[in-house]
Amino acid sequence: MAEGVGMSSDLVSNGDLLADLTDEQRAAVMHGEGPLLILAGAGSGKTRVITRRVAYLLRQGVRPGSILAITFTNKAAGEMRNRVEALVPGNRVFVSTFHSLGARLLRQYADRLEIDRNFTIYDMDDRNKIVKEALESAGIDNVRFTPERIGGGISKAKNQLLTPRQYEQTANDFFSQTVSKVYGTYQKRLRVANAMDFDDLLYLPAMALKLNEELRRDLDARFKYVLIDEYQDTNSAQYEIAKRLSQDYQNLCVVGDPDQSIYKWRGSDIKNIMDFERDFPSARVITLARNYRSTKAILAAADAVISHNKQRKKKTLVTDNGQGDPVRVLTFDNGLEEAEGVVMRIKDDVQAGKARYRDHAVFMRINALTRSLESAFVKHGVPFQIVKGLAFFDRKENKDVLAYLRLLVNPQDTISFLRAVNEPVRGIGKVSLERLVRYAEENEMGYLAAAGQVAKITDIRGKAATGLRDFHRLMTDLRSHLELPPHELIKLVLDKSGYRKMLVDSGEDEDADRLANVEELVTAAAQFHAEDATRGLGDFLEQITLASDVDSWDEAADHVSVMTLHAAKGLEFPIVYLLAVEHGLLPHERSLAKEEDIEEERRLCFVGMTRAMKQLNLCHSRLREFRGQALYAVPSMFLDELPADVERIDRAGRRNQPRSAIDEWRAKTNLALTGVADKNVTPTTGLKPKPVEIKPTIPDGVDTDYSVGAVVQHEEYGIGQVTNMSGFGALRRIKIRFAAAGEKTFVADKVKLKMVRRK
DNA sequence: CTGCTCGGCCTTTTT
DNA sequence: GGCCGAGCAG
Numbered sequence: 001m002a003e004g005v006g007m008s009s010d011l012v013s014n015g016d017l018l019a020d021l022t023d024e025q026r027a028a029v030m031h032g033e034g035p036l037l038i039l040a041g042a043g044s045g046k047t048r049v050i051t052r053r054v055a056y057l058l059r060q061g062v063r064p065g066s067i068l069a070i071t072f073t074n075k076a077a078g079e080m081r082n083r084v085e086a087l088v089p090g091n092r093v094f095v096s097t098f099h100s101l102g103a104r105l106l107r108q109y110a111d112r113l114e115i116d117r118n119f120t121i122y123d124m125d126d127r128n129k130i131v132k133e134a135l136e137s138a139g140i141d142n143v144r145f146t147p148e149r150i151g152g153g154i155s156k157a158k159n160q161l162l163t164p165r166q167y168e169q170t171a172n173d174f175f176s177q178t179v180s181k182v183y184g185t186y187q188k189r190l191r192v193a194n195a196m197d198f199d200d201l202l203y204l205p206a207m208a209l210k211l212n213e214e215l216r217r218d219l220d221a222r223f224k225y226v227l228i229d230e231y232q233d234t235n236s237a238q239y240e241i242a243k244r245l246s247q248d249y250q251n252l253c254v255v256g257d258p259d260q261s262i263y264k265w266r267g268s269d270i271k272n273i274m275d276f277e278r279d280f281p282s283a284r285v286i287t288l289a290r291n292y293r294s295t296k297a298i299l300a301a302a303d304a305v306i307s308h309n310k311q312r313k314k315k316t317l318v319t320d321n322g323q324g325d326p327v328r329v330l331t332f333d334n335g336l337e338e339a340e341g342v343v344m345r346i347k348d349d350v351q352a353g354k355a356r357y358r359d360h361a362v363f364m365r366i367n368a369l370t371r372s373l374e375s376a377f378v379k380h381g382v383p384f385q386i387v388k389g390l391a392f393f394d395r396k397e398n399k400d401v402l403a404y405l406r407l408l409v410n411p412q413d414t415i416s417f418l419r420a421v422n423e424p425v426r427g428i429g430k431v432s433l434e435r436l437v438r439y440a441e442e443n444e445m446g447y448l449a450a451a452g453q454v455a456k457i458t459d460i461r462g463k464a465a466t467g468l469r470d471f472h473r474l475m476t477d478l479r480s481h482l483e484l485p486p487h488e489l490i491k492l493v494l495d496k497s498g499y500r501k502m503l504v505d506s507g508e509d510e511d512a513d514r515l516a517n518v519e520e521l522v523t524a525a526a527q528f529h530a531e532d533a534t535r536g537l538g539d540f541l542e543q544i545t546l547a548s549d550v551d552s553w554d555e556a557a558d559h560v561s562v563m564t565l566h567a568a569k570g571l572e573f574p575i576v577y578l579l580a581v582e583h584g585l586l587p588h589e590r591s592l593a594k595e596e597d598i599e600e601e602r603r604l605c606f607v608g609m610t611r612a613m614k615q616l617n618l619c620h621s622r623l624r625e626f627r628g629q630a631l632y633a634v635p636s637m638f639l640d641e642l643p644a645d646v647e648r649i650d651r652a653g654r655r656n657q658p659r660s661a662i663d664e665w666r667a668k669t670n671l672a673l674t675g676v677a678d679k680n681v682t683p684t685t686g687l688k689p690k691p692v693e694i695k696p697t698i699p700d701g702v703d704t705d706y707s708v709g710a711v712v713q714h715e716e717y718g719i720g721q722v723t724n725m726s727g728f729g730a731l732r733r734i735k736i737r738f739a740a741a742g743e744k745t746f747v748a749d750k751v752k753l754k755m756v757r758r759k
Numbered sequence: 760c761t762g763c764t765c766g767g768c769c770t771t772t773t774t
Numbered sequence: 775g776g777c778c779g780a781g782c783a784g
Contacts, residue, residue: 429761
């Protein structure tokens, strides 16, 4: 659940905005004009304070249009918008992330900035492809540095507002010099494709505000009040935007907590918050130190850890909450037992009536660790949602269809052209495409336009030539329907491109799943259109690309939430499990070289710990499987920093457990695990625990016991019959044929159905 | 020239 | 476990 949801007072509708606030909170809400810095410790009710402040300003007569509120995720933006509207009905304030704001400004002021407003937003995959092309055209063999690393370098440069030329001046090591060699080419390639990467969405507006005084003045006057949440995680570009929007009207209110700065690696600069008073000498500073979220035990533990950071202003969180359960450190033998142990504990809790599934969250440092958990959840029939990296829109089939759509909106889009042109197969191979690209570049035209002139490209003949001509005709035809609502257009793409036919004809199970997924893409677009019919295909695509991981998180459903520590920022849960608190994972091994990086890892740990309201469990294993290898894992240094009164439970996974694979191994070899932690027992000699056989079955318990043939009732479409089921866990899809609406595919976990007749 | 398959390589965190 | 590139068959 989001921060503050637990406080009933947030449900005040149109009532007194101030009555239930502390003196400090009230001061922050009522602060009039001028810069304001709110240093808000974890759990101090900051979201609530910003929301109330916006509502307060509105009640004071400030026009909604002159308020700009910046949040860290689109989800947080939506929530704030709704809460403000509940407090001050009829007032829609502009709440957005920095990136969405940037995209909006770029499109709105496209003419003044001389850009094409139909630009495509490139995600990291797209970015890396462009980097790769740039590396190739610069003749740099990408053996030394991966496109990802180079792309990261370019990203950092842009976040620091360095132009290719400026960056060149600062490049004094081999890596930066390599980055410098492709940075300019990279930008050119983006512009040719009429594409923006994530960083451009900040870089270009920041530059425009810096260099175009007229535009700056306009926007400063338009957004007289600017509020920024999570200010400790702003980078230089975001800082520039904030500052330039707050020169003539210095009503800039920033909220943050230096102890929760966890994005230094992507350019965020803790100095922005530390130096706020220097940037705005008239700033008022309000500190919110009282914590309303956690028990004393949890706060003491979190405080003990974070106080080991040297680069830090000392501060202590206090709470009136009770002492609560002791913080637990759970030690497991291996990752499998850890996953099972955590899931079993959660299940026990729920079955004992102590908590609901939705009260639990499991955090981890890296996405890869979610996999073992997923199996355990499925095996024990515990409902869960992984707030994850590999999301719905990242699946191949959806990316393919989205490539068509992007190319429709922006015919210059090179990456999307290359993705869509031979999917389904049209007999256009690598060589023909290289020739087409060369032709397009020589004639300074888009790839799609070049495909339209394929007759002029003498070295493309036969199948490839026909395929390209067909593809160009297809896109021309589809483009004439661009004004259709997004879902209609997607259907048209699926039919006319042959993509649907390809999946239907294939007969592979996997392709049936894919078909269900692209059908669901249609549903998603239809929903998008239903929410606001004024938004078109371009808006749909933008929303998908700019959506953050937590945006897809369903906080209302009764399931355990699983996510990375980064995604957990800003959330709170009664019971929290932190997985794999081990040296090399938290702190991550890539951070071990520098003390300042370790401090960021410690802040990350702190963020995770302070999400917990009632109970906090820190888990680690003796053995960690990684890349198919089992390695001995050392407990994290952060565990040593905990206060003495934490409860340490060893071999926590043995409770309620069948004999584990490692127990069997131990019995067989007659060795005590702890005594042989050295090289003569390698994973290949049998140490690697055999995974307990886990079949991807449907979780039992929850209402997912539909089967093909069952008759169900849907609240919107009425009675229907289940015609197909596919996938499992969160990915489980159910296909239902309705009398009136025809066949629809749903996510089984999400769809609300009433069983009419079992099969 | 195209398209499929197999094997080697890498793996933090994200808008 | 997943992606890319090399190698091979049509």
